[in-house]
Amino acid sequence: MRPVRSLRSVRSLRSVGSLQARRPVSWRNLGTGLVVFSLAATLLALLVPVYLFGSAGPAAAGARTAWTDDGEGTRQTPSGPLTALDRDFVRRVRMAGLWEKPAGKLAQERGTTDAVRMAGDHLVDGHTELDQRSVDTARSLGVSLPERPSADQQGWLDQLQDSRGATFDRVFANLVRAAHGKVFGLVALVRDRTANTAVRALATRANTVVLDHITVLENTGFVDFPHTGDNEKK
Numbered sequence: 480m481r482p483v484r485s486l487r488s489v490r491s492l493r494s495v496g497s498l499q500a501r502r503p504v505s506w507r508n509l510g511t512g513l514v515v516f517s518l519a520a521t522l523l524a525l526l527v528p529v530y531l532f533g534s535a536g537p538a539a540a541g542a543r544t545a546w547t548d549d550g551e552g553t554r555q556t557p558s559g560p561l562t563a564l565d566r567d568f569v570r571r572v573r574m575a576g577l578w579e580k581p582a583g584k585l586a587q588e589r590g591t592t593d594a595v596r597m598a599g600d601h602l603v604d605g606h607t608e609l610d611q612r613s614v615d616t617a618r619s620l621g622v623s624l625p626e627r628p629s630a631d632q633q634g635w636l637d638q639l640q641d642s643r644g645a646t647f648d649r650v651f652a653n654l655v656r657a658a659h660g661k662v663f664g665l666v667a668l669v670r671d672r673t674a675n676t677a678v679r680a681l682a683t684r685a686n687t688v689v690l691d692h693i694t695v696l697e698n699t700g701f702v703d704f705p706h707t708g709d710n711e712k713k
Contacts, residue, residue: 546571546665556620558677565678566622568669569613572685573624575662576610578632579655585639586651595648598695602655605688609681616681652701659693 548563555561583602590596617624628636635654642650666689670682696702 545661546668556675556677558620559673559675561620561622561675561678562673564669565673565675566620568665568673568678569617569620569622569681570624571662571665572609572613572681573617574629574632575658576606576613577625578628578636579658580606580610581636582639582651582655585647589643589647590651591644591648592699594695594699595651595701598652598655598692598699601692601695605692609685609688612681612684616677619677620675648699649701649703652696652699653703656693656696656702659689659696663689663693 546564546567549566551563551566553560553562579602583599583606586595586599587603588599590599614624616622627633635658638650638654639647662685666682666686669678670686673679673682
């Protein structure tokens with residue numbers, strides 16, 4: 480009987496040895512699997528945002544800056560191709576002056592502080608210049624321009640006409656600041672995209688003037704922050 484027990488002992492030892500020999504291989508495979516899984520998870524984390532939001536980027540950017548397509552497409556001019564965005568920008572510069580220049584004159588007359596009256600001065604001077612530039616640019620490019628404020632713009636002027644004292648100061652500062660916040664994004668968009676040298680020159684100057692107006696309006700101390708700019712004022 481003793482030799483039989485010895486044979487079983489030998490087989491048991493062999494089984495244990497075989498198990499121990501296989502065990503390192505299993506741990507090695509497990510470690511490799513974890514590394515592969517981690518790499519796959521990292522790749523997925525990088526790709527998911529691109530898939531979900533990548534294609535929506537241009538659309539989201541466009542949604543933040545409103546402009547109107549007149550449906551006339553792109554045409555060639557001596558100063559380069561003229562797009563629907565270019566034409567809309569030239570028209571909006573003109574429309575801005577049609578209500579903001581009168582608003583500036585009201586601020587010169589009714590502002591209760593030096594800062595409000597100074598903002599009025601800047602609006603009148605800036606839009607007098609930009610209005611003339613927009614007219615000259617439109618004439619050279621064959622772009623039709625509006626001759627009177629829109630219904631919304633006339634409504635904002637009516638609000639200013641009906642306001643007096645500190646109420647006027649606050650209404651003026653917030654209405655016109657909201658308008659400039661909107662057009663500032665459009666100026667940047669046009670300056671970045673346009674291939675027309677005449678439109679680019681207008682956008683370059685408008686950028687300087689609009690930023691100046693934003694600054695003097697904020698310096699009145701009547702602009703309510705945080706400023707959401709929810710209403711389109713241009």
